[in-house]
Amino acid sequence: MKHLRAVNHKARRIQEHIENDVVAMQGPPTPAGQRPHVPMGCSIVFSPGWEVDSSGGTAGLCQPVERDLYDCYISCYWPAQVPDHMNNYPDWTAKCAAATKDWRNIDLVFP
Amino acid sequence: MNFRLGEFHAFSGGGRRFLYTVPSAGIFELDDTSAAVLARLSQGEATQEELLAAADAETIGELYQARIIATTEAFVDPPQPLPDNFPLQTMVMNLTNQCNLSCQYCYEFGEDKVATPEGKPKFMDFETASASVDYLFTQSAGRHGVHITFFGGETLMNFPLLKKVVDYAKQKAADQGRAIDFSLTTNATLLTPAIIEYLSANEIGVTVSMDGDKASHDKFRVFANGKGSYDIIEPRVRELIKEHKTRPIVARVTMTSQAMDVLGTYRHLKNDLGFHEIGFAPVTTSPNRLYSIDNRGLDSVLDQFGVLASEYLDHALRGEHHGFSNVSDTLAELHQGVNKSHPCGAALGLVGVGPSGDIAPCHRFVDSDTHTLGHVSTGIDKAKQNDFLSRGHIQVKTDCRTCFARPLCAGGCHHEAYVRYGDTGHPNLHYCDWIRGWTNICLEIYGAIAAQNPDFLRHFSDRKAAA
Numbered sequence: 001m002k003h004l005r006a007v008n009h010k011a012r013r014i015q016e017h018i019e020n021d022v023v024a025m026q027g028p029p030t031p032a033g034q035r036p037h038v039p040m041g042c043s044i045v046f047s048p049g050w051e052v053d054s055s056g057g058t059a060g061l062c063q064p065v066e067r068d069l070y071d072c073y074i075s076c077y078w079p080a081q082v083p084d085h086m087n088n089y090p091d092w093t094a095k096c097a098a099a100t101k102d103w104r105n106i107d108l109v110f111p
Numbered sequence: 112m113n114f115r116l117g118e119f120h121a122f123s124g125g126g127r128r129f130l131y132t133v134p135s136a137g138i139f140e141l142d143d144t145s146a147a148v149l150a151r152l153s154q155g156e157a158t159q160e161e162l163l164a165a166a167d168a169e170t171i172g173e174l175y176q177a178r179i180i181a182t183t184e185a186f187v188d189p190p191q192p193l194p195d196n197f198p199l200q201t202m203v204m205n206l207t208n209q210c211n212l213s214c215q216y217c218y219e220f221g222e223d224k225v226a227t228p229e230g231k232p233k234f235m236d237f238e239t240a241s242a243s244v245d246y247l248f249t250q251s252a253g254r255h256g257v258h259i260t261f262f263g264g265e266t267l268m269n270f271p272l273l274k275k276v277v278d279y280a281k282q283k284a285a286d287q288g289r290a291i292d293f294s295l296t297t298n299a300t301l302l303t304p305a306i307i308e309y310l311s312a313n314e315i316g317v318t319v320s321m322d323g324d325k326a327s328h329d330k331f332r333v334f335a336n337g338k339g340s341y342d343i344i345e346p347r348v349r350e351l352i353k354e355h356k357t358r359p360i361v362a363r364v365t366m367t368s369q370a371m372d373v374l375g376t377y378r379h380l381k382n383d384l385g386f387h388e389i390g391f392a393p394v395t396t397s398p399n400r401l402y403s404i405d406n407r408g409l410d411s412v413l414d415q416f417g418v419l420a421s422e423y424l425d426h427a428l429r430g431e432h433h434g435f436s437n438v439s440d441t442l443a444e445l446h447q448g449v450n451k452s453h454p455c456g457a458a459l460g461l462v463g464v465g466p467s468g469d470i471a472p473c474h475r476f477v478d479s480d481t482h483t484l485g486h487v488s489t490g491i492d493k494a495k496q497n498d499f500l501s502r503g504h505i506q507v508k509t510d511c512r513t514c515f516a517r518p519l520c521a522g523g524c525h526h527e528a529y530v531r532y533g534d535t536g537h538p539n540l541h542y543c544d545w546i547r548g549w550t551n552i553c554l555e556i557y558g559a560i561a562a563q564n565p566d567f568l569r570h571f572s573d574r575k576a577a578a
Contacts, residue, residue: 003145003170004177007129007561009572010448011137018176 083109113156114171116149117181120515122551124558130179131554136448136518138557139177144170152180193500199250200460201258203474204243204276206269207234208466212298213335216367216394216402218475219264223397223530226478234269235466237276239487243464244280246487248287257284261295261315262463262474270306277313296320296363298332299344302351311355318361319348319386323376330369331402345384352385359387361436366393366412367402373415381434390436391416395475395527398541409545417552424556428564439571441553442560444519446571451521453503458484458496472499472535475526482535499525502536510538516550 006015083089095105120131128141141149144166151157151165162171174180208219208228219226232239244259251257259280261273277293284291294316310317321344322328329339352360362380366373373391380386393412396403404412419435426433433439453459455473463474468487476482484499485491505511508522522528523539523546531541560567 001173001177003142003173004179005140005142006137007140007558008136008138008446008448010135010450011132011139013448014132014135014137014177018173
């Protein structure tokens with residue numbers, strides 16, 4: 001910290017916490033200069049709800065947002081709206097071997 | 112999204128600007144840019160763009176993350192559940208409930224007493240005392256050091272037991288490879304050269320209850336026949352201070368409406384008698400007693416505390432010791448950044464044990480049937496302990512919710528609250544202004560020391576680490 005000087009022990013602990021914490025996950029938006037440096041177009045995490053770039057948008061991501069759909073379906077606890085592959089649509093991802101490459105092949109389903 | 116001021120208390124010291132953040136109890140120094148942000152927000156809420164006119168984004172980010180400024184959604188203090196297993200650290204052993212003085216304001220015998228000693232032993236026996244020590248050692252598992260404070264009644268009326276307890280506890284500590292230390296509180300009437308030599312040889316800390324010079328002291332600290340005790344204790348106290356070399360000797364002053372000369376009392380006890388440290392506290396009483404201190408009296412006490420506190424600061428800036436322990440105790444807590452769930456360690460790390468072996472939250476509740484938590488032979492009744500601690504928790508004290516002094520005060524003494532309001536969990540509202548005034552004085556001193564002689568604060572790191 002440059003504009004606040006931690007004076008007592010507790011203030012130093014608060015400072016440590018701030019400097020080591022993952023800033024991206026701290027809730028309400030912080031001013032632009034305080035955000036972690038993420039190049040435009042990257043998403044740092046592959047989990048539902050986090051796939052935005054540093055400006056909060058999805059347009060220029062390296063990884064397509066559509067892969068989330070697949071992520072929700074295979075590995076995530078998130079109760080996402082994905083087709084029921086147990087009974088009605090067992091093959092809906094059959095053509096998608098690797099999500100980041102083949103995501104366009106995931107079938108559309110119209111129940 | 113709008114920004115607004117978070118919760119803090121601003122103060123200055125040594126020409127610098129500081130904040131005491133609440134409830135986290137951090138102390139931060141501001142620079143011009145961060146001060147400008149706070150100045151803008153003190154006029155009302157502002158958007159991010161409006162704030163950026165006053166300062167750069169980096170400053171705003173720092174203030175936001177330290178919760179000095181907030182967005183309009185409030186931060187909520189995270190709930191602090193009661194600890195399920197809190198090891199003991201200190202036991203206050205009331206070796207006897209008998210006393211050779213009849214101080215009228217005494218919380219143990221006076222008009223506001225909570226003790227119900229009828230039918231209970233007047234002196235603790237060795238069986239109970241050793242069971243108490245055993246209890247302390249078992250219940251403090253995980254801590255290296257433990258502490259025993261001998262108390263009364265008049266502690267020295269059971270001096271033979273004190274010696275046995277010291278031997279027993281030292282042996283026990285040695286067997287377990289742990290550390291123990293001792294202290295006692297006394298009215299000094301029964302001190303003899305032999306006792307003083309023993310206390311010094313065993314490094315037993317001594318606190319003397321003493322209210323000032325003869326006139327102040329003899330107002331309340333009298334024998335049963337009404338005769339003052341000053342003349343009896345004065346030579347003994349001098350002898351104690353001269354001969355007891357291993358621990359600082361402390362005077363503990365009880366202030367009443369008839370003895371509020373803080374400055375005169377301090378000078379007498381420090382300069383004339385030579386005590387190393389002097390601590391002051393107002394008498395605990397229901398409000399209608401003649402000796403209770405009213406608001407006007409409290410203002411006068413605060414003014415005098417302020418004078419002594421600035422003397423303390425002068426000493427600290429020269430790197431010298433000053434004996435006003437009300438300041439050093441508060442500075443130690445400020446330096447650490449203590450944020451209390453409870454006003455003190457009563458029923459957490461500390462318990463009081465009466466002559467019968469009954470366990471009370473602290474020495475002030477000893478021998479009171481209403482407040483007994485258990486017995487050293489059977490342990491503490493968890494339900495009673497939980498009831499006591501839940502009542503005293505800062506989060507249930509709604510009156511305290513907006514007070515900047517709550518990290519330190521946490522509502523104040525449980526016993527005082529019981530005497531005043533009939534509930535150990537009631538905040539001590541009669542002291543609020545006083546506590547805030549005093550906390551502010553100590554913050555200013557802390558700030559000035561941090562700005563002008565920061566090395567002095569190292570004393571407080573050591574002090575807390577030793578505890």
